Amino acid sequence: MRRVYMDNNATTKVADEVVEAMKPYFTEMYGNPNSLHTFGREVHPGVAKAIDQVYSAINANDDDDVIFTSCATESNNWILKSVWLDLIKNGNKNHIITTDVEHPSILATCKFLESQGVEITYLPVNSQGSISVEDVKSAVREDTALISVMMANNETGAIFPIKEIGEIAKERDILFHTDAVQAVGKIPVDVQDLGVDFLSMSAHKFHGPKGIGALYIRKGKRITPLFHGGSQMGGHRSGTLNTPYIVGMGKAIEMAIQSLPKMDSEVRKLRDKLEDALLEIPDTFVVGERDQRTPNTILISVKGVEGEGMLWDLDKRFGIAAATGSACASEDLEANPVLEAIGAEKDLAHTAIRLSLSRYTTEDEVDYVIEKFRASVERLRAISSSYSKVKPQNI
Numbered sequence: 001m002r003r004v005y006m007d008n009n010a011t012t013k014v015a016d017e018v019v020e021a022m023k024p025y026f027t028e029m030y031g032n033p034n035s036l037h038t039f040g041r042e043v044h045p046g047v048a049k050a051i052d053q054v055y056s057a058i059n060a061n062d063d064d065d066v067i068f069t070s071c072a073t074e075s076n077n078w079i080l081k082s083v084w085l086d087l088i089k090n091g092n093k094n095h096i097i098t099t100d101v102e103h104p105s106i107l108a109t110c111k112f113l114e115s116q117g118v119e120i121t122y123l124p125v126n127s128q129g130s131i132s133v134e135d136v137k138s139a140v141r142e143d144t145a146l147i148s149v150m151m152a153n154n155e156t157g158a159i160f161p162i163k164e165i166g167e168i169a170k171e172r173d174i175l176f177h178t179d180a181v182q183a184v185g186k187i188p189v190d191v192q193d194l195g196v197d198f199l200s201m202s203a204h205k206f207h208g209p210k211g212i213g214a215l216y217i218r219k220g221k222r223i224t225p226l227f228h229g230g231s232q233m234g235g236h237r238s239g240t241l242n243t244p245y246i247v248g249m250g251k252a253i254e255m256a257i258q259s260l261p262k263m264d265s266e267v268r269k270l271r272d273k274l275e276d277a278l279l280e281i282p283d284t285f286v287v288g289e290r291d292q293r294t295p296n297t298i299l300i301s302v303k304g305v306e307g308e309g310m311l312w313d314l315d316k317r318f319g320i321a322a323a324t325g326s327a328c329a330s331e332d333l334e335a336n337p338v339l340e341a342i343g344a345e346k347d348l349a350h351t352a353i354r355l356s357l358s359r360y361t362t363e364d365e366v367d368y369v370i371e372k373f374r375a376s377v378e379r380l381r382a383i384s385s386s387y388s389k390v391k392p393q394n395i
């Protein structure tokens with residue numbers, strides 16, 4: 001059966017060039033970069049190149065820090081827990097602002113911090129799935145230590161007003177973190193322009209390997225290490241450097257930045273073609289204005305069709321990979337958390353399907369998905385007890 005991958009917000013295929021760049025670091029160049037011998041030293045240029053590639057991708061200054069982590073979940077945990085450790089130590093700040101629709105790696109960490117006595121404000125989202133800058137202003141308190149707001153949402157693709165929030169944070173001397181996992185490689189990410197102090201990213205979302213991410217730290221912003229040990233990464237994060245993955249992340253981010261024009265033109269065009277066609281199906285709606293979303297994402301609600309049922313139908317009958325909720329929660333039969341946060345009725349929140357394209361998605365694949373998506377909706381609505389329009393008239 002044909003297979004079409006439309007779940008690139010969950011993870012992406014590793015680009016061939018990235019695999020090629022990584023290979024030598026598993027085989028010949030396996031030295032520990034902290035060793036003084038040639039095996040160790042010969043790894044340095046590759047790691048240095050990857051560091052340059054990441055700095056240049058997000059326009060970091062030379063004296064800022066970019067620390068490689070095991071994933072964005074680690075980066076997000078790290079920044080929140082570091083602020084918490086500092087809060088406790090200093091004892092004069094006890095408040096964090098975030099949103100209702102962050103990734104679980106932020107929300108679950110916030111819940112943990114609440115259990116430790118930290119006060120958290122969760123900003124609500126509007127019907128577009130984004131937040132209001134005015135709400136951020138009103139939420140700020142004397143004791144606010146950190147604002148953490150994602151740059152783009154994983155479910156809807158909604159792009160958040162990070163630059164404007166950065167200005168508020170700077171004016172009030174509040175630390176500012178953004179989870180840019182769904183933004184890097186899809187829209188420009190410039191830490192100078194955005195005014196963020198900390199930024200999380202993850203290589204597997206932009207055709208790099210799984211198991212490697214990074215945290216950007218603006219010069220002069222203090223961060224408490226979570227991993228103590230051999231003082232690698234300037235003492236910020238100890239542990240032998242994961243050299244093949246660091247090299248892979250560098251290559252992947254460089255390619256992702258080079259592909260941004262393609263994302264903004266060809267991928268956007270394919271996404272719009274797909275979206276237009278799916279919206280011709282009666283009783284469907286898509287969350288968020290197109291120009292306020294990442295160019296690859298569609299979260300579509302199909303009235304009368306249970307999201308999980310549709311996911312299985314698309315997968316088993318047609319080989320199409322889609323999603324109903326955050327990748328990490330996709331085994332739970334729960335309503336889409338972002339649709340719930342937007343205020344969609346319970347029934348509708350269960351009908352969401354996310355399709356996310358990549359720079360490798362072809363027009364032929366999009367045409368295939370249009371045809372099979374329609375077929376799937378027709379079949380599932382015909383057996384749906386909740387979709388009255390397709391019920392026989394005499395029932």
Ligand SMILES: Cc1ncc(COP(=O)(O)O)c(C=O)c1O
Binds near residue numbers: 152154179327
């Ligand atoms: C917005 C966002 N933040 C964080 C993460 C976690 O990334 P990782 O898989 O690298 O831990 C994801 C992954 O789905 C995400 O979409």
